[in-house]
Amino acid sequence: MSVIELGEYGADFTANPYPYYAKLREAGPVHEVRMPDGFQFWLVVGHEEGRAALADPRLAKSPSVIGVRPPEEDIIGVHLLAADAPDHTRLRRLVTAEFTGRRVEGLRPRIERLTHELADAMEPAGRADLVDAYAFPLPITVICELLGVPAEDRDTFRRWSHELVVPTGERGIQEALEGFGGYLDELIEDKRCAGPADDLLSGLIAARAEDGDRLSGPELRAMAYLLLIAGHETTVNLISNTVRNLLTHPEQLAALRADPDLLDGAIEESLRYDGPVETGTFRFTREDVTLGGREIPAGQSVLVGIGALDRDPARFPDPDRFDIRRDTRGHLAFGHGIHYCLGAPLARLEGRIALRTLLDRFPDLALDPEGAPWEWLPGLLMRGVRALPVRW
Template sequence: MNSSNSSPKEELFTPKAVQNPYPVYARMREEEPIAKLMFPDGQFGWMITRYEDAVEILRDQRFVKDMSKMFGSEYQSIFTSNMLFSDPPDHRRLRGLVQQGFTPKLVEAMREHIQQIADGLLDAVEGQDTMELIDDYAFPLPIIVISEILGVPVSDRDKFRVWSNSIVGAANAEEGPDVYLHMQQFTEYLAQWFEQLRKQPGDDLISRLIVAEDAGERLSEQEIYGVVSLLIIAGHETTVNLIGNGVLSLLQHPDQLKKLQDNPELIKGAIEEMLRYNGPVEFSTSRWAGEDLEFKGHAMKRGDLVIVALDSAGRDGDQFTDPDLFDITRERSRHLAFGHGIHMCLGAPLARLEGEIAINTLLRRFPNIKLREDANELEWRPGMIVRGVKEIPLSL
C-alpha cells in the first residue's frame, strides 16, 4: 500500500506495520489521533493513539470493561471474570483480594530466588554456541516464578505453558486448531486443583484466594477461575515480551548495550525505556462506551468499542523528547506500558524485577551475545494485545 495516498489506519494491521508500527502511529497521531476503523477480528471501533487522549480514556469511567453489562451475561467467560474485565465496585473487591500476593515487600523478597532461576536457565545453555532467547530463557523464567507464587506443581508447568500459549494466541487473533481443547483441559485441571486445595490449602496465593473473605465476601467459583487464568496467562506473557523486546532493543543499539554492560546499575532506567520504546503490550484490552457520549469532538455511541494504542502513546513527541531515540539514561518516563488508572497492572513491580534480573544476568554471563538473524527478518506475533517476537536466535 502506498503511504502517500492511503490513510495510515488502512496500513495499521498490514504485515509491514506488524513488523514496525511506529511510522504508522506517527502519522495517525498527526492526521487522525482518534480514528474509527475495522480491527482484524472484523469489529469496528475507535483507536486512540495520542498519549494525552490515552490517559483520559484509561481513567474515564464512562468507558466500561465488563462486557456482560453491554451485551448480556452470555458473553461472560471464566477468562473475563477478573479485575481486568470488571468495573467498580466489583473491580475493587477482586483487586483487593489478589493484591495481597504482589505487595512491594513480597516482590522484593523474591529477588534472590528469581536470580537463582535466571542462573539455572543460563547454566543449561552454558557451553553452547547459540540459544533461542524466548524458548530457553524469556518464557520459562516468568512461568516458573508465577507458578511458584500460585502454587502450581512443578510437574505441571509444561502443561501450563502449552495452555497459556494457546489461549493468549487466541486472544491475540492467532487462533490455533487446539485452542478450544486447551481451554477445556485448562478449566478441568483448575477444577480438580481447587477441589484439592479446599481440602488441604497451602500457603500459596491460590489457597489464600479460595479461603479468602474480604469484608465477608468470598470470591465466587467463576471469579476464582477468572483471577487464576488472568494471573497465569497475562501474568507471565507481559514479562516474556519485556525481556524479548528489551534484549532486542539493546542488540539494535550497541552503544546502549555497552553502556548497560559497563554500568549494570542503570538497569532500572533501562527497563523503563524498554517499556516505553517497544512495550510488550501494544494495545489496551477492550473498553466500550457505556452511554452515548462525546470525546474530544467525536460522537461515540453506547456499545462502541474503544482501544488504546499503548505503544503509540510511548512514542508521542508531545510527551517524550526525541521519542524514537532509545536512551537507557532517559529521565524516568510516565509510559503507559502497564496501563493507567484503576486497571494499572498489579503485577508491574514483579515484571520489572524479573526484567531487571533476567537482562542484567544475561549480559553478565554472555557479554558477547549477537543476533543470528537480521532483526528485520524476525517474525512478530500478529494480533491485538501483546507485542513480541516469536523467536530471537542468539549467538553466545
C-alpha cells in the same frame, strides 16, 4: 473522517506499527478503524487522550454494557480485566491483600537462582533462542511456583496461554479455555483439601476481608486464570524485547555495560519504546463520549494503543530514539487508573534480574547472524517475536 482500514497497512504494520501510529496521530489522536475481518472500533493513539481513556469510568471493561457475553465467562468466570466498579473494587481488594510487595520481594532469591540455572543450561552451546531458553521459562516457572502449580503442568499452561493471547482460531480458543477451566477447578479443590500453604492461590482461597467477604469458586478460578496468563506472557516479551532493543542499539548496550546503574533505565525505556503490550484490552462506551475531539456513540468498542501513546512526541521528545538515560516517567506500559497492572512490581523485578544475569554471564552476547528472520507475534495485543536467536 473516514474509517481507517488497518488491513491495508499489510505485514509491515505487524513488524513495525510505530510509523503508522505516527501518521494516524498527525491526523488526530482518535480514529475509527476496521480490521480485515470487518470488525470496527475506535483506536486512541494520542498520549493525553489515551491516559484519560484508561481512567474514564464511562469506558467500561465489561462487554455486558453493550449486550455482549464473552465466550470465556461461562467457562472461566469474570476476572479483573473484564470487571468494573464496584465488582472490580471488591475483587482487587481481596487479591491485593495477598499479592503484596513483601511477597513479590521475597521471590528475589528464587528468581536469581532460576536465571543462573537457565544461563548454565544455555552456556555450553554458544547460541540459543533467547525466548525458548530464557525469556519463557523464567516467568512461567515463577508464576506457577507462586500459585502452586506443579512443574510438570507448565508446558501445557504455556500452550493454552499462548493460544489465548495469540489465537490460531475459535476452536483453539475454546479448547484452551476448557482446558484452563477444568484444570483450575481441580487445582483449587486439591488446595482446599490440602489446607493452608504458602503459595498465592492457597492464600487467595483463605483470604477474607474485614467484613467476611471472600472469593467464590468461580472468582478464584478467574483470578488464577488471569494471574497465570498476565503473569508470564507479558514478562516473556518484556525480557526478550529489552534484549532485542539493546542488541540493536549497541551504543546503548555499551553504556549499560559501562554503568550498571542504568539497568532500571534500560527496563523502563524498553517498556516505553517497544513494550510487551501493544494495545490494552477493549473498553466499551456506556454513553456518548467525546474523546480527542471525536464523538464516540454509546455502545462502541474502544482500544487504547499503548505502544502508540508511548511514542507520542507531545509527551516524549524524539520518541523513536531508544535512550536508556531518558526520563520515562509517564509511560503507560502497565496501564493507568484502576486497571493499572497488578503484577507490575513482579514484572519489573523479573526483568531487572533477568537482564543483569544475562549481561554478567554473556559479556559478548549478540544477535545470531545465522538465526532465522524474526517472526512477529500477530494481532494488536502482544508485541514481540516468537524467537530471538542470539550467540556468545
